[in-house]
Every structure is written in structure tokens, then in C-alpha cells.
Amino acid sequence: MNIRAKAILLTAFIFTAVILTFITIAIGYLGDARKEELNYRAKELAGLVAVTFEIPLLEKNQTIIREMTDRFVAHEDLTYLTIDQGDTLIAHSRSLETPEDGVTVVFQEVKNADGKLGTVIVGYRNHYSDNMASPVGQMLIWGTSGIGLFAIVVIYFLLYSITLPLRKLHQIQESGELKPRFSLFNAGEVEATVDEVNRLRKKMDRSYSKLQSSLRDHTFSYQQTQLLEERSQAIYSASLDAIIVVDEQDTVLEFSPMAERLFGWLREDILGLRLSDTIIPERLRNKHISGMKHLLQTGEGPVLDRRIELPAMRKSGREFPVEISISSSKTKTGYLFVSYIRDISQQKAREEERQQTTQAFDIAFPMLIADAKGHVVRINPAFRDMLGCKPEDVIGEKPHSLTENPTDKPLHTKIWLSLLKRGNWEGALKLRHKAGHLVHVNVKMKAKHNEHEDLKFYIAHFEVVGRTRDDLTRENYLGDEEQSPP
16 A cells, blocks of 8 residues: 555544544533533522522521422422421422432522521432433434444545555556455456556646746746836835825725835725725815816826825824825726825925024024034124125135134134034124124024034024224214215
């Protein structure tokens, strides 16, 4: 017998063992379940009886207790019922019709707030369980087991019958002849099987050469196709833009990993839903649906093949600005629309911050910004008015050139070293106005560094203090100019 037949027989043996094991476990489990069920029902019944006898025991009405005991025992599930108080038997009743074997006995104390009043002893036997234990019930159980064993025998017989031709073919292969043995099948089945196998083998030999050449022709194209698919999938997964594909019904067909991170939807949750019900804000959904209809009717749309800014909605319901471009593709089943979406909320925030900073810079006290080499790159209008200069007069120069004494190297070196080491400098300076007079100012300079702690730029804030003689002279001069006739 070859290894395949052995494997089949071994599988059948294991299957047989498993069935027998399950039958044994099932019979044992049914027995245990029956006992537990009877015990549970007996405890419930004893509890009900104890509650019923609480008042008669408290009143010590033995007549009612005996009558109630007899009435309880009249039930077909009770074999006997006993009521006692300590060593005193108050009532006992027994059913003569219920068999004595298989009775479940339960003791239940009768109590109230004052203490124990007595004990209820219940002998319980469920008539439904008796039916299971009856000859009919036992016949059903053993009949089921017999059916399982019969199924095992049938399986072995079918395995023997199915593998018989194979074993005969193996015998012919080993010995070259078929030994006469008792068989339920005609010998013609074996010869027919052998002839069919030979015919199939010849057909397979002829087809094999054709298949080899065909495989050689298709291997290269398959590898190229697989490579292209892998590259497309890699690009699709690594794209920094969220990619969403929908059909003509606005149903989501694809949802890229970046789209999952951007909108908070899992791909398996959003596929099959409408795009308008998921990422389109509610106030824009009707406009989106009408735009889709117009696009399908005319083939034109304001968002096709161009980047525009629109509000989108995350799964949480929060809106945020996005930049979106949509391209369409005609397929056999209809149009497909591919959306490339980019979150621009940070760009918007940076632009707003930049505008706010620019506005604050323009309306603040006199200020200038110098780069890491100490050249002025920007001044605000207040600084321009303070020195009466134009931006082109200052930008590109070094701040010390605007002071009273640009050649005072110790002072300017001290300021520069303080910016490099401590990141700030404060002090008083005299700046020279374009008209020639001096302007006394208090200066606060603060350096800004990058992540490598290198100086990136510094900002200087100026506060004009007092008015010098030159200021007064200049004011008087300007006043005379205003009062002089034209």
C-alpha cells in the first residue's frame, strides 16, 4: 500500500477515534448535566416550599402543615416531603406512584427575622428525566451512538472501495501482474482505469511541451506586469497627497493610507460609502452632488485638472482647508474620478501668522532686523520716522553705522559678543538722524538661533528718551520754516 492510501487510512482512524471520544464525552456530559439540572430544580422547589411553610411554622399550625405536605406530594415531580423542627417530625408525606431510585434529596431551612423555624426535606424526581431514562429514551441515546458507529463503518468501506483500484494499479506496477483476489468490483474497472490513465498521460505529454513554450512567452510579460503593479502600489502608498477614487455614483472605491491619516477614516470602513456623506461638509453637499451631475452630463467641471482650495471634513466632524485636484478617466463601467488632496491648514496658519507678525512689526515701536552677519535686512515705519531715513538708506548696512560713533569698536564688539553668548543686549545709544542731530534711545536686542544653536538673526527694539539740544534746535527750525511766508 502506498503512502497516500496509508495517509487516507490514518485520517479515517483519527476521525474514528475523535467520533468515539465525542460520543463518550457526550454521554457522560448528558449524565452530569442531568444530575446538575435535577439538583438545581430540587433546590428551587425546596426554596419555594420553605417560603410556603414559613407562616404555618411560625403559627405552629400542624394541621395546615400536614395538609399542605400532602398536597405538595401530589405533584408528579415530588417523591416525598418532610417538615421537621430539630428532632421533632412535624409532617411527612410520600408518593407511592413515583419510583424510589434516582431521587434527588435537598434540605432547605425555613427562617425568618427571629431565626430558624424548621427544615424542609424534599425528595425530587423529574418525570421528563425519567422519560430520558426510560427504555425509549435509552433507545434514542444508544440509537444515536449506533448511527455514529455505522457512519464510521460506512466510511471505512467507502475508503476501501475507493482505494481498491489504486492498490491494484500499484500491485501491477510492482509485480507486473494482477493477483486474483476477491473484489466487489469487476476486473474490467481496473483495465478501464489503466487505459484511461495511459490516454491521459499521452495527452499530458503532448500538452506539456506546448505549456512550456507558452509559459516562457508569458513569464516575461507577467514579471513586467507584476513589477509595474508593485511600483504603482508603492507610489500609491507613499504619496504625500491623499488619494481617493470614486465612481459615477460618488461611491468611494479606493482610499489611500495618507487619506486614512488625513481624514480619520479606515479604508475598510469608508469603502462603499458616498463621498458626499463622509468628507464633504454638510453645507457643501448639495453643491457637490449638483456638480457631479453637471460633470456627467457635460464632461466639464470647475475642479477638473486644476488645483483649488476647498474646505473638507474629518470623521470627527471638524473642518479644515485642503488643496484638491480631480482627474477623470473613462472606463467600460463608467467614469472614475481620482482626487489628490493635500492638507494646507498649516500653510494657512503660517500665512496668517506671517500677516499678523508683519502687521505687528509695522505698527510697533521702532525696530530693525539684522542677519547673522550683522547686516540690516528690514526696518519698520516707526524706525524710518525716528531717523528720517528711507529703507534703502539702511538695509544692507550694519547697525553700528547708524550710531553717533561708528568707529567705537570696543562698544560694538561688546554688544556683538553679548548677542552671541547670552542672546541679548540692553543699553543706551545715540543714533544719528539723517538731518544730522542725535537721537537718544534705549535699545533691547535679542538674538534668534536655529536648532543647532547658531545665530540666525537678531531683532533690535528702540525707545526714544528725552529731547536733546539738537532736537529742540531742529523743532525751532522746523517751526520757523512753517511760519515763514511762501
